Amino acid sequence: MEKSYSHPSDELLTAYSAGSLPLSQALCISTHLEHCDVCANKLKRLNRVGSELMQSLKPARASETLKQKLMDQLDSLTEKEPEIKAEPVDSSIPRCLRQFIDKGYDSLRWKRVSADIHSVELCRDSNGAKVELLKIKPGGSASTHTHLGDEYTVILEGSFSDESGLYRQGDFLLRDEKDRHTPVATQDRECICLAVTEGPVQLTGFFNRMLNPFLRRGYA
Numbered sequence: 001m002e003k004s005y006s007h008p009s010d011e012l013l014t015a016y017s018a019g020s021l022p023l024s025q026a027l028c029i030s031t032h033l034e035h036c037d038v039c040a041n042k043l044k045r046l047n048r049v050g051s052e053l054m055q056s057l058k059p060a061r062a063s064e065t066l067k068q069k070l071m072d073q074l075d076s077l078t079e080k081e082p083e084i085k086a087e088p089v090d091s092s093i094p095r096c097l098r099q100f101i102d103k104g105y106d107s108l109r110w111k112r113v114s115a116d117i118h119s120v121e122l123c124r125d126s127n128g129a130k131v132e133l134l135k136i137k138p139g140g141s142a143s144t145h146t147h148l149g150d151e152y153t154v155i156l157e158g159s160f161s162d163e164s165g166l167y168r169q170g171d172f173l174l175r176d177e178k179d180r181h182t183p184v185a186t187q188d189r190e191c192i193c194l195a196v197t198e199g200p201v202q203l204t205g206f207f208n209r210m211l212n213p214f215l216r217r218g219y220a
């Protein structure tokens with residue numbers, strides 16, 4: 001695996017370790033962790049600190065009803081065994097995304113977004129955030145855009161550059177709604193990214209603005 005150069009913040013890793021991130025953001029962090037030893041080691045330390053902290057807390061005496069509730073929850077958990085899927089043919093897909101991508105990126109139902117971009121939605125978070133894959137053709141550009149919310153991106157295949165630099169496989173990017181950026185895929189191959197958007201993308205060019213009502217359609 002190539003080395004990652006762009007990482008999630010310590011705040012995000014801490015929230016991930018505490019299990020307090022929404023599914024969509026957790027998927028981005030998990031994907032990055034599969035590529036990045038630096039963050040994987042940081043997470044190990046955070047997990048260790050977290051468990052030491054838990055052990056140092058004095059256990060409160062639980063009431064009988066709370067105990068019963070917990071036992072009931074445990075029972076219901078063991079009843080729902082997760083479905084185990086067979087290993088996909090394409091092992092280049094991050095493990096945490098294999099539940100959505102059975103047989104490789106080519107088998108997905110890509111939809112055309114523009115001449116340069118195709119996308120496929122993987123899932124929605126309970127808070128409405130969209131988890132999707134974006135495929136940018138070699139040398140292709142994702143129009144200059146801003147967002148109504150934060151946008152998380154992890155590069156899965158290929159690479160792209162924007163005003164801030166060049167990003168490669170495994171790199172993690174977080175852009176907020178004030179950032180205007182124009183990602184361009186490198187010429188050598190297409191670029192596939194995992195993207196989580198919390199609100200519809202806002203295109204900022206004149207003709208692009210006319211497309212905005214269509215882009216907003218996909219959100220609740």
Ligand SMILES: [Zn+2]
Nearest residue numbers: 007036038039
């Ligand atoms: Zn990292």
